[in-house]
Every structure is written in structure tokens, then in C-alpha cells.
Amino acid sequence: MTEEDFKLLVDFHVNADRQGPGSDTETEKALSLTNLDFEKPLKVADIGCGSGAQTFALATVLEKTEITAVDLFNAFLMQLNLKAVQNNFDDRIITLKESMDQLSFDEGVFDLIWSEGAIYNIGFKKGLEDWKKYLKLGGYIAVSEITWLTNSRPKEIEEYWNAAYPEIDTASNKLGVIEELGYQPVGYFPLKQESWLDNYYGPIEDRFEAFLEENNHSEKAKNLVTQEKEEIKMYKQFKDYYSYGFYIAKKV
Numbered sequence: 001m002t003e004e005d006f007k008l009l010v011d012f013h014v015n016a017d018r019q020g021p022g023s024d025t026e027t028e029k030a031l032s033l034t035n036l037d038f039e040k041p042l043k044v045a046d047i048g049c050g051s052g053a054q055t056f057a058l059a060t061v062l063e064k065t066e067i068t069a070v071d072l073f074n075a076f077l078m079q080l081n082l083k084a085v086q087n088n089f090d091d092r093i094i095t096l097k098e099s100m101d102q103l104s105f106d107e108g109v110f111d112l113i114w115s116e117g118a119i120y121n122i123g124f125k126k127g128l129e130d131w132k133k134y135l136k137l138g139g140y141i142a143v144s145e146i147t148w149l150t151n152s153r154p155k156e157i158e159e160y161w162n163a164a165y166p167e168i169d170t171a172s173n174k175l176g177v178i179e180e181l182g183y184q185p186v187g188y189f190p191l192k193q194e195s196w197l198d199n200y201y202g203p204i205e206d207r208f209e210a211f212l213e214e215n216n217h218s219e220k221a222k223n224l225v226t227q228e229k230e231e232i233k234m235y236k237q238f239k240d241y242y243s244y245g246f247y248i249a250k251k252v
């Protein structure tokens with residue numbers, strides 16, 4: 001993708017409440033599967049935070065915790081900072097513009113590493129492997145990752161996802177990867193369909209017309225809308241076969 005393509009993609013998503021499927025309830029559910037003491041001042045990193053949907057959900061439960069929210073794009077971080085000030089979280093949420101494969105964190109510092117709908121940017125296995133060193137022993141990692149919900153599926157959706165993200169797999173295989181890397185899995189659950197349709201795709205569909213007008217119906221804007229529509233169509237047709245799976249694991 002060119003820099004202009006990235007800018008357009010970020011422009012399309014930056015003012016949304018969230019940049020991927022999910023919900024506060026599911027963020028809280030994943031957090032509850034860790035055995036962390038929420039009353040303590042923990043150190044948390046939220047990698048690929050976007051404009052911070054899950055960052056604020058975490059900060060609301062973890063009242064004494066400092067969260068470092070990392071993203072590659074300044075536009076998302078500026079939006080996150082604005083919301084942090086508006087909601088009085090700015091003393092506990094720090095933003096960091098870095099790539100998730102070149103993090104400048106010290107080793108062994110985090111009680112919890114969080115990443116919703118973002119680890120695919122470097123791959124599930126690589127992300128889990130690279131980030132492990134930043135966790136304390138006994139610390140937790142919680143990531144959501146695109147996952148097949150059944151052992152077999154129609155060829156059309158299999159081909160679509162294999163082309164988009166060949167690391168897509170079943171939960172049992174993903175849990176195997178977690179174990180291979182020396183983590184102890186402590187939980188898995190798939191995101192609900194409402195977390196895709198009501199919280200993510202619905203608001204996207206509502207933005208198409210305004211986005212096209214703002215961009216004078218340029219070819220690039222039209223292509224982006226076409227791609228988003230295709231993704232949504234696929235999800236609506238094949239939603240029984242895939243979702244984001246939430247994986248929670250402990251560094252042992």
C-alpha cells in the first residue's frame with residue numbers, strides 16, 4: 001500500500017468508536033480470565049490500540065493502572081489522547097507511536113499485554129513470540145485473532161481468508177501455538193456476532209456516503225468502499241464459520 005492509501009484508510013476509520021470488532025463486555029470478560037489483582041497499580045501495554053476503544057474499557061476497570069497505548073499511526077493516537085483528556089484518563093494512559101515489531105519497551109516490565117484485532121499485522125505467532133520478553137513472569141497476554149469456528153467450511157470463505165491472512169486457523173490450533181511458545185492458555189472465547197455487526201460493520205456502513213463525498217468520489221475512495229463492502233458481505237454470508245477469538249494466556 002502507498003502512503004496515500006494508508007492515509008485514506010486511517011481517515012476512513014479514525015473518527016469511529018472502534019477500528020475492529022469487539023465490545024466493552026468482551027474486553028471485560030477477557031480481563032476477568034486473568035488472575036490479576038485489579039486493585040493493584042499494574043503495568044499494561046495495549047498494542048495496536050487504534051483510537052482506544054479497549055484502552056478505555058481496561059482503564060475503567062483497572063483504576064490504579066498505567067496503560068501504554070501503542071499504534072503506528074499518529075491520527076489514532078491523537079484521537080485517543082483527546083478522549084483520554086475528555087474522560088479524565090490522561091494521567092494513566094500514555095500513547096506511544098511505534099511499530100509493534102520494533103517496540104522500545106524494557107524486558108520483564110508488564111503485568112499484562114493487550115492487543116485487540118491487531119496482532120495479525122505481524123502475525124499471531126510472531127507477535128506472541130516477540131512480546132513475551134516484555135511480560136513479567138506470571139504476567140498475562142490477551143489478544144483477539146481471526147479464527148475458524150468449525151473444522152470445515154465452504155470453499156469460497158476458505159479461499160477469501162487464506163488469501164487475506166493465511167495464519168487464520170481453528171482455536172485448537174491457535175491454542176497449540178500458544179502452548180508451543182511456552183505460555184499457559186487460561187481462556188478462549190469467540191466474539192459475538194453483534195460485536196461485528198452492531199459495533200463495527202454497522203457504523204462503517206453508515207459512513208460510506210459521507211466518506212465518498214469528502215473525497216470527491218475519487219477512484220481510491222471508491223476502491224476502499226468496495227473492499228469494505230466485500231468484507232462485510234462475506235461476514236454476513238459466512239458469519240457462522242469465523243470470528244475473532246479472544247485468547248488469554250499466562251507467561252510461565
Ligand SMILES: C[S@@+](CC[C@H](N)C(=O)[O-])C[C@H]1O[C@@H](n2cnc3c(N)ncnc32)[C@H](O)[C@@H]1O
Pocket residue numbers: 017018019020021022047048049050051052053054070071072073076098099100101115116117118121
Ligand atoms: C483493526 S485495528 C484495531 C484497533 C483497536 N485495537 C480496536 O479494536 O478498535 C488495527 C490497529 O493496528 C494498528 N497497526 C497496524 N500496523 C501496526 C504496526 N506495525 N504497529 C502498531 N500498530 C499497528 C492500526 O493502526 C490499527 O489501529
